[in-house]
Amino acid sequence: MYSEKVMDHFQNPRNVGEIENASGVGTVGNAKCGDIMRIYLDIDENQIIKDCKFKTFGCGAAVATSSMATELVKGKTIQEALQVTNKAVMEALDGLPPVKVHCSLLAEEAIHAALWDYAEKHGIKIEGLTKPKSDIHEGEEEEEEEEY
Amino acid sequence: MYSEKVMDHFQNPRNVGEIENASGVGTVGNAKCGDIMRIYLDIDENQIIKDCKFKTFGCGAAVATSSMATELVKGKTIQEALQVTNKAVMEALDGLPPVKVHCSLLAEEAIHAALWDYAEKHGIKIEGLTKPKSDIHEGEEEEEEEEY
Amino acid sequence: MKTRIYLDNAATTKTSQEVVDAMLPYFTEDYGNASSIYEIGQRSREAITKAREQIAQVIGAKTEEIYFTAGGSEADNWALKATFEAYEGKGNHIITTKIEHHAILHTCEYLEKKGARITYLDVDENGLVDLEELQKAICPETILISIMFANNEIGTIEPIKEIGMIAKEHGVLFHTDAVQAFGQVPIDVDDMNIDMLSSSAHKINGPKGIGFLYIRKGVKIRSFVHGGAQERKRRAGTENVPGIVGYGVAAKRAAETMEERTKKERELRDYFIQRVLEEVPYTKLNGDPVKRLPNNMNFSFRFIEGESLLIMLDMKGIAGSSGSACTSGSLDPSHVLLSIGLPHEIAHGSLRLTLGEDITKEDLDYTLEQIKEIVGRLRELSPLYED
Amino acid sequence: MKTRIYLDNAATTKTSQEVVDAMLPYFTEDYGNASSIYEIGQRSREAITKAREQIAQVIGAKTEEIYFTAGGSEADNWALKATFEAYEGKGNHIITTKIEHHAILHTCEYLEKKGARITYLDVDENGLVDLEELQKAICPETILISIMFANNEIGTIEPIKEIGMIAKEHGVLFHTDAVQAFGQVPIDVDDMNIDMLSSSAHKINGPKGIGFLYIRKGVKIRSFVHGGAQERKRRAGTENVPGIVGYGVAAKRAAETMEERTKKERELRDYFIQRVLEEVPYTKLNGDPVKRLPNNMNFSFRFIEGESLLIMLDMKGIAGSSGSACTSGSLDPSHVLLSIGLPHEIAHGSLRLTLGEDITKEDLDYTLEQIKEIVGRLRELSPLYED
Ligand SMILES: Cc1ncc(COP(=O)(O)O)c(C=O)c1O
Ligand SMILES: Cc1ncc(COP(=O)(O)O)c(C=O)c1O
Ligand code: FES
C-alpha cells in the first residue's frame, strides 16, 4: 500500500524529537482521524531554517510525511519553506494512497503553524503566510464521485 | 431423486400399449404440467380386470406410476381396483419426491376414468366411483408452509 | 453410470484445472483479508485488482467499474432493485422482455409490488425483440431497459448494440444480463452503450458463487448489500478472494480462446442441428438459427415429454436439460418456449444441449444415436403419437 | 517478510486443508448444477444436503431452516431488510445495539431512510447490553431485535439466551449476528429462542464467499435475491457447491474440536492478556474479561496510533488488526471502542489480536517482545507521550 520511500521514512524517521527554545513550534491535528503532528523550527537571523524536528501521533503516512517534510525544509529560507507543499512532500515520497492525502496536508500545515508561531513571537509578518487552521479536517479527501 | 423401483418401472414399463375394443378407456391430464395418461381396461363378465394397458405422455414418475398402477389392478375385481389409490401406487414404488405426488394421482384418476367409461358403456353403476375429473390440477402438491 | 458427455454447459461448467490451480494458494497460503493492512492481506488485494483488470478487459470496461457479486442472480437483482430506488425521482417504468431469466423476471414481479410499472416485451418466433416495439414502450418515466444479451434456453442473441443506441438516444439506462454471453461473444460496453451488465463465473469454466455487475461510472446505483467498505462501498462482505481470482483467470482464458473455441463450437452445433432435424422426425429447432450462442442447441421433439428424455439420456451417460416443467421445481412449462409461440405440449418435449470445450464430433454422434432410440421408445409410450 | 504469526483470525482464517480437500472434487468432477435432474447434478444436491445437515446440527436447527448466502453480510442484510418488508403490517421498529457490525448498522441506516425506526442500545464499558434497557425499548411496533452474539472487535459475548427470552415474551422476532460466535461458543437456537442467525464460513477455517442465514420455520421473511427456485425459493442463484461443501466440513470440524480448542485458546488468551497488562505500561484491555470470545484479545496502548503499530508488527511477521481509522477505508475511529467509552485518541491506539488453532505460547511470547519494543518506539515519536 505504501511506497518504499514512505516505508523507509516510516521505519527510520529523520529528525524525530524536540528543539528546546525553538524559534517556532506548530501543532496541528486532524479531528476526523485524530492524528496530531508537532513541528519544531530553529530559525537563524537570516531567516534560514537551521534545524527542524517533529513528533507525530499518527498513521504510517503521517510519520513518513513528517519525516520528509522536516528533511525538505531544513536549510531552506522561510520563503523556500513556504513552497514545501503537501504535494511536494508526497512527490518526494513517491506518492500516497488517496485516503492518505490528508496526512501530507497535516505536514504542510504543521510547518505553516510553526512559521506562524515564529512570526508571532518575533513580531514579523511572513509574506504569503496566513494563520493556519489547527484542525485539518475538510476538503482533503479525494471525493467519491457518486453518492451511494 | 427417484427410487430404484421407480427407475425400474420407468426404464422397463409394464403393460405399455393399447387394448382394442377395450371394456373401458380413461384419459386424464394435468393442465399444469401438461402430462397425459391413458389407461385401457379389459374387464370380464365377473367384473375382473383381465388386462390393463397404458400410454403416457409425461415425466419419469408418470410413466412409472402408470406401469405400477396397471400391474396393481390386473387380475383384481373392480371393487379391489378402486382401492388402488395413488398412495398405494406410491408405496409400491417406494415413494416419490413431493413435487411428483401429482403424477401418481394421475394414475389413480386414469383408472377411475377407465372404470367410469366401462360403467357408462355397460349402463351400470359402480359403487364408490364418482365421475373423475379429466383434469387433475389442484391440491395435490405439498403446500409450502410459508409465503415468500 | 457416470456422466461421460456433459452437454449442459449453459447450466454450469466444469471449473477448469487452470482456474482451480490459480485459486488454491488463496485458500491456505494467501488467505488474508483483503481489507487488512498487513502483507498477507495486501497480497489478497493485489490478486483482486488483477482479476478485476482481467475481467474489465474482456468487455472494454474500466477496472473500477467491475463490482464482484455472488453470482449472476445477485447482479441482476442488484441492477434492477437499486436502479429502481436510485432513480425513483425520475420514474418507475422498466422495460424488459418476456424471455428473461427468472432472476430478472421475479425481481420485476417484486418491484411491481413496490410500485414499479414493467413492460414485458414480446419476442418473435426466434426469440428476438422488436426494436420498434422497444422504441414505442419508452416513456418519460422509463428509468431502465433490461434486456438479456443472449437467452439461456434457446441461445438467441439479442440486437444489443441497437438496443444500447435506442437507450442512449432516450437517455434511459441500459442493463443487460450477459450471464450466457460473457466469454462467448465479443462484448464492448462502450461500443454497445451498455450501462450495466451481469455475469457469472461458473458459466465460463470459473467457480460457482462469484459473479460481477459492471456499473458504468456515473450511474447512481445504490448498494444492495450494505456493510463494510468492500467494492468501493457498494457491495459489502469479505471478498471471496479465491473465487475472484478464479473468475479472473477464467475470463482471461475465455477471451483468449474465444475465437477458436466458438468457431469449433459453431461447426459442431450446426452439424448436430442439421443431423437431428434430418434424422429425427417431428422435430423443431428452437431459437434463431444464426443469431445464436455458439454452444446452444435446443430442440422440440413432438409427442414426448422432456424429463423422460433427460433421464434416459442420463442413463446413457449424457447430461442435457429441458424446458420441461419437471426439472425446475415448478411445473409450468418454460416461459421462454411459450413466449416464442410453442404450444404447451410441444414446449414440454424440448431438449437443450449446450457444448463445452471438450465435446467432440464423436460425442455428438453417440448422442444423436441415443436420442433417436430414446425418442422412438418414448413415442411408443405416448398417447399423443398416433393421434 | 512473510507473515509468520497470523493473529487476525477474527478478520478471516486460513481455509483448512481438510476443507479444501473436501471442496476440490466439486470443481472438476462433480461440478453439475444441483438443480439438474441428471446424475452429476444429483451428486451436487446430495453434497449440499449433507452440508446443510452438518451445519444445522451445530446450532440445533432443522436442516431445512439453513439458507445458504454469500457470507455474513448478505445474511445480515437479508434478515433485516426482508423482515422489515414482511412485517410492515405489524410495525416499523427495530432494536439493535451501537456495537453491531457495519453489515447491521449500515443496513439499519438504509432502513431508516425507508421509514424504519431504529433503537440503538448503548452498551456498558465492557460492551454488554443492558437487558432492562432492552425491555424498555420494546413497543407494540417492534418487529425485530437484532443483537450480535459476540462482538468482532472486543470479543464480548452478549447474554443471548436472556435476550431470546425477552424477545419471546414480547412476541418479537430475534435475529443474532453470530458471525464471530458460530463454532466458537455453543449455540442452540431453540434453547436460546433465536429466530434468525447469521454466520460466515471464512471465520471458522472455511472458504470465503459462503455464509448462511438460519430462519426458524414459520418466520415469514421474504427472499432477498429473487430468481431461481434454489434454497426453497428463498435465495436464488446457482449453488456454490464447493463453498457449501467446505462450509459443512468446517462447521463439523469446528463443533467437534470446540471444547478442546477453545480451552487451549482461553488459556493462551488469558496468559497473554495478563503479561501485556503487566509489562506494557499505560495499557488497557478492551471488552469483558470473562464473557469473551476464547480467541479475542483487544488492547489500547495510550499515546500511540494503531496503524503505525500494525505496520511495524507486520514487518516483524505478525498480523493483527486495529480499531484504528486508517485500516478500514474510513477515518473514523472504531464505533465499538467509542461506544464502550474510549476517548478518540485512545480508541486510535488499539490492537486486536485473535488466536487461531495453530498459535503457540512461543508465538505469543515473541509477539509480546515485539509489541513492547514497538510501543516504546512509537511513544518516543508521539507528541502526546510526555504531556
Ligand atoms: C460480527 C460480524 N458480522 C458480519 C460480518 C460480515 O461477514 P462477511 O464479511 O463474511 O460478509 C463480520 C465479518 O466481517 C463480522 O465479524
Ligand atoms: C441468463 C441468466 N441470467 C442469470 C443467471 C443466474 O446466474 P447464477 O445462477 O450464477 O446466479 C443464469 C444462470 O443460471 C442465466 O443463464
Ligand atoms: S494522519 Fe490521519 S490517517 Fe494519516
Ligand code: FES
Ligand atoms: S406427470 Fe406431471 S410432472 Fe409428472
